[in-house]
Amino acid sequence: MTPGRWDPCVSHRGAETDGFVDDYFAAPDRRILLVGGAGFDPRSTAATTKLATTKGHIRGLFLQEERPNPQQTLVDRANVNCTVLREAVTDHRVAQVNIFGSDGAVVGGRNAVAAIGAEDLNGITDVVVDVSALSVGTAFPIVRYLVERSARTPPPFNLHLFVAHDPTTDGAIASISSDAPSFVHGFRGGSTLDGSANAAKLWLPQLASGRTSALGRLHSFVDPHDTCPILPFPALDARAGDRLAEEFLTEFESGWSVDTRNIVYADESDPLDLYRTILRLDNLRKPVFAEVGGSLLILSPLGSKVMALGALMAALERDLPVAYLEAISYEFDGSVAQEEPIDMIHIWLEGEVYPQPRPTLYNEGIAA
Known part of the structure; x- marks a missing residue:
């Protein structure tokens, strides 16, 4: 390994x-x-x-x-x-x-x-x-x-x-996303290489409240073979992951066809936890799909900045593509934020x- x-x-x-x-x-x-x-x-x-x-x-x-x-x-x-x-x-x-x-x-x-x-x-x-x-x-x-x-x-x-x-504060900030998904500058990874055309694509979206529409557009853009949503656990709010799962229940059951065994949990306060989890998934999939076009992990960090750092480190190390919807504007409830x-x-x-x-x-x- x-x-x-x-x-x-x-x-x-x-x-x-x-x-x-x-x-x-x-x-x-x-x-x-x-x-x-x-x-x-x-x-x-x-x-x-x-x-x-x-x-x-x-x-x-x-x-x-x-x-x-x-x-x-x-x-x-x-x-x-x-x-x-x-x-x-x-x-x-x-x-x-x-x-x-x-x-x-x-x-x-x-x-x-x-x-x-x-x-x-x-x-x-x-x-x-x-x-x-x-x-x-x-x-x-x-x-x-x-x-x-x-x-x-x-x-x-x-x-x-x-x-x-x-x-x-993360929960107090709501972003209004653009309509055009794209790859983050410098993070197209192997998504556009001929050698990855037949790769089995696994999408790892980092879920965030209020982002169902944005993640739906990203799913259509990525068009993955499988999806493993990322939920925060452990988290400061012990029920944060449960509420996100409920919010995205329709996507799980129909749009994305997510098996509950494929949900990824990562420590909300430790970027290294998600970093190691992504690398472990990449290591497990490579030998499995080596003979049938290879494996390609695609990341979409739309949640907390801490967990996004873990995705960043994994993307840097393995040259993974990062699909993203840039915000055209923000709304901020200053009375709620710390x-x-x-x-x-x-x-x-x-x-x-x-x-x-x-x-x-x-x-x-x-x-x-």
């Missing part, structure tokens, strides 16, 4: 994350590029304000995702958060990232990568990406670009991922902590 690139993985949660930040980033020789979202999400400032208290030199790149006709209340919230970010990191740049082009095409991933590519990384020891307020269509391409750039930039920099975990995150989760994705050489990463069949 192929060893996992992030098994074992250096990660921290809650108080462990605070201790790691205070210790590791306290060294004055740390030169840090901090990339985060300057959006309406109240969690967007948590990682930045924490890192700003350390002694390392920090330069900030704050991305503002621009969508057509946003609600003014969300714009006002985003402006307040952006002010907090700018005051916390005085050496910074704010970059506007248009998510949709003039023709309606999804271009946010490409624009975000272009913004990162314009940064001078000479002398940078650590790049921190806070995905708390970044969409999947923006965060996934950024992380892939930085993983690949680290590998070819001597000396390689350390790459860290942070996310503020708060299921209550003002402070429950947990801060840290993943040390690349860098000096891991022995070399490491398993090779692939991007659309080509070694990265």
